[in-house]
Amino acid sequence: MADDNLKGQRVLLCVGGGIAAYKALELVRRLREAGAQVQVAMTAGAQHFVTPLSFQALSGSPTRTTLWDSAAEASMGHIELARWADRILIAPATADLLAKLAHGFADDLVTTLCLATTAPITVAPAMNHRMWGHPATQANIATLRARGVQVIGPEDGPLAEGESGPGRLSEPGAIVAALSPQAESAVAIDQALKGLKVVVSAGPTYEDLDPVRYLGNRSSGKMGFAVADSARRRGAEVVLIAGPVHLATPAGVKRVDVRSAAQMREAVFAAFPADIYIGAAAVADYTPRAPAANKIKKSNESLALDLVRTPDILSEVAAQTQGLKLVVGFAAETENVAGYARGKLVAKHLDLIVANRVGVADGGFESDQNAMTAYWQDGERVFNPGAKTRLADDLIELIVERLNA
Ligand SMILES: Cc1cc2nc3c(=O)[nH]c(=O)nc-3n(C[C@H](O)[C@H](O)[C@H](O)COP(=O)(O)O)c2cc1C
DSSP, rough: OOTTTTTTTTEEEOOOOSSSGGGHHHHHHHHHHHEEEEEEEEEEGGGSOOOOOOOOHHSSSSSSSOOOHHHHTTTTTHHHHHHHOOOEEEEEEEEHHHHHHTTTTOOOOHHHHHHHHOOOOOEEEEEOOOHHHHHHHHHHHHHHHHTTTTEOOEEEEEOOTSOOEEOOOOOOOHHHHOOOOOOOOGGEEEGGTTTTTEEEEESBEEESSSSOOOOOOOOOSHHHHHHHHHHHTOOOEEEEEEOOOOOOOOOTOOOOOOOOOOHHHHHHHOOOOEEEEEEBBOOSEOOOOOOSSOOOOOSSSSOOOOOOEEHHHHHHHHHHOOOOOOOEEEEEEEHHHHHHHEEEEHHOSSSEEEEESSSTTSSSSOSSEOOOOEEETTEEOOOEEEEEHHHHHHHHHHHHHHTTO
């Protein structure tokens, strides 16, 4: 990298104990080429993969390897180092480090530095794709993102253990580029929704049968929450209408909690006018005609429920003209996914529909992973299967393209 985008920046590189630790050596070289001063701190795990001496040789400064260093700590060295850094880069960030950071642990040098600093923190995760996809890791990443931590990668591709999936450390050149102050303007997509208002619906709806029972569905809300987060990070004002789910609200997003389809409709229309509507909620199609005032008692051998249609929020939104530039629907199908999705696109007058197959392993409802295809009137895009957070970014990118088409 010939640019000196990081000129004068003091970067503290924290190296975690992953197989990709060797790539952090290349990172030091790239950071210095970009004009940064670099100091390196390693976890105990990292030292099983690469030696502190290699980092010392490349960074030109002693490598810090432990909190329990009496010489360095004579002057509270860890606080000094935390203050010295203009920014902290953790690469590779292990699943373990992400968990510790999300929960505020400070039981070694790297985690203590991260807690003691006021500098911005960037993490570049690298791990086995199942570790990355695990709900614990995804929740930790969401917590860190919500706290303003910059997350770079991981990339999709072959992994050290002979498998393939999201988990590869981003290339050192890409990490350094994403750190540079110019990165925000260089990545035009990041602010491509600035000035626009996006309303996203997410999660299931619950239709009450009586005071203790309801008709619901298995939507987790994860995809809609990830889409709301992605739109917000690209500069949009985002209102998230959430059915009953237990998910953290993405940073900077206005959340409105609802329970039933009728409440969801009301909240969606109350959030208008808006520029973009993304209907990612799994809204019930039917609701009891009249919920029982008291608990329905077990009496007859069978029970027939009298159900009536709920409002079709997506069709109603697409039919109204409050300045919406784009209406996006989701189709969760178990069969003939493309056929049903295209049918819904036309029948509901949508601009874009995102189809995913539910009821299969590693995708759809409840999972952190998904496989989706988007359809519009004269085109379609098959997204690489992977984490819902990454797919949300891909979808928002497509939405930006369609807005400008
Ligand atoms: C050969 C080997 C490779 C590993 N690769 C990774 C990895 O790529 N990512 C990861 O999160 N953990 C990986 N681990 C597990 C971590 O080393 C382990 O969770 C350790 O506690 C991390 O410590 P640290 O987070 O303090 O660096 C690996 C372990 C071994 C033995």
